[in-house]
Amino acid sequence: MTEFQHIYWGYEITYPDFWHHQKIQDIDYFVSTVDAIEPNYDGSGAGQIQIRGEWNWARQNVEPLWNIQLGKLASLFGAKNVGSAPWRLGEASGLEAEIVLPKKDNLRLWTGILMHDFLILHFLVTHPKTEREKFEPEATKIITSLKFPKTFAGVQLSSEGLPLPPDFTAIDPQHILKDISDPDNWRAFSGLSDVGALQSFYLRELTLHNWTIVEYVPFTSLSELGFARYKLEKDKQQITLGLMPAEEVESENKSTQSNIVYKISSL
Numbered sequence: 001m002t003e004f005q006h007i008y009w010g011y012e013i014t015y016p017d018f019w020h021h022q023k024i025q026d027i028d029y030f031v032s033t034v035d036a037i038e039p040n041y042d043g044s045g046a047g048q049i050q051i052r053g054e055w056n057w058a059r060q061n062v063e064p065l066w067n068i069q070l071g072k073l074a075s076l077f078g079a080k081n082v083g084s085a086p087w088r089l090g091e092a093s094g095l096e097a098e099i100v101l102p103k104k105d106n107l108r109l110w111t112g113i114l115m116h117d118f119l120i121l122h123f124l125v126t127h128p129k130t131e132r133e134k135f136e137p138e139a140t141k142i143i144t145s146l147k148f149p150k151t152f153a154g155v156q157l158s159s160e161g162l163p164l165p166p167d168f169t170a171i172d173p174q175h176i177l178k179d180i181s182d183p184d185n186w187r188a189f190s191g192l193s194d195v196g197a198l199q200s201f202y203l204r205e206l207t208l209h210n211w212t213i214v215e216y217v218p219f220t221s222l223s224e225l226g227f228a229r230y231k232l233e234k235d236k237q238q239i240t241l242g243l244m245p246a247e248e249v250e251s252e253n254k255s256t257q258s259n260i261v262y263k264i265s266s267l
Contacts, residue, residue, distance in 0.1 A: 008197035009053035014145040047127030047135040054120040055196030057218035092116040163205035194256040
């Protein structure tokens with residue numbers, strides 16, 4: 001069995017060694033054959049598990065988010081009858097539903113939503129009805145293996161002891177902030193992640209690495225600030241940390257690029 005840890009959203013699932021994982025934009029796909037990544041594939045092993053994380057900075061109730069999810073699916077797939085049921089999995093709780101599609105459609109569709117602290121996880125399982133006997137038992141085992149571990153492999157530390165996600169590389173802070181008067185006190189990193197996922201990463205990792213969060217201003221679509229801001233303290237150090245979107249990267253996965261920028265000062 002293969003353990004998959006999402007270092008940003010903070011969850012772990014286990015899937016069979018012969019299954020495959022692929023990230024496309026902000027969705028993680030799990031399939032039993034690589035051909036199943038294609039949405040119109042209906043051959044042997046067809047079926048997908050999709051998981052998408054969302055940063056619920058306001059700890060909004062799950063029901064409005066669930067209604068939005070169901071509305072999008074109903075519009076996309078032409079669903080008619082959608083009956084929701086409470087769903088609990090370990091430390092997370094939410095709702096689930098079997099989506100009833102038109103009879104002529106060979107597709108089976110199940111969806112769910114789970115809330116865990118500030119995190120929302122959206123689930124979608126699709127497969128041809130003819131593959132249900134093979135696909136559903138494995139998909140159920142994979143989803144019910146969901147955990148929220150306390151530590152994750154791959155976390156880096158800066159020279160100041162600030163946690164950094166893997167694959168973020170150091171860049172010149174003045175490439176991001178043009179008017180820095182004291183560049184020696186600034187650090188910057190760039191990598192592939194959206195800002196919501198970075199906020200999830202830092203809320204978990206800052207506490208684990210004994211940083212005190214003095215202030216946290218979240219980044220949201222309603223924010224005029226344009227970035228998430230943290231004021232941190234540890235061992236007579238003070239850090240002002242900013243997490244900001246950079247630009248859309250034209251690549252195969254079309255991931256979002258973000259920047260991490262922080263200023264170091266003494267208490």
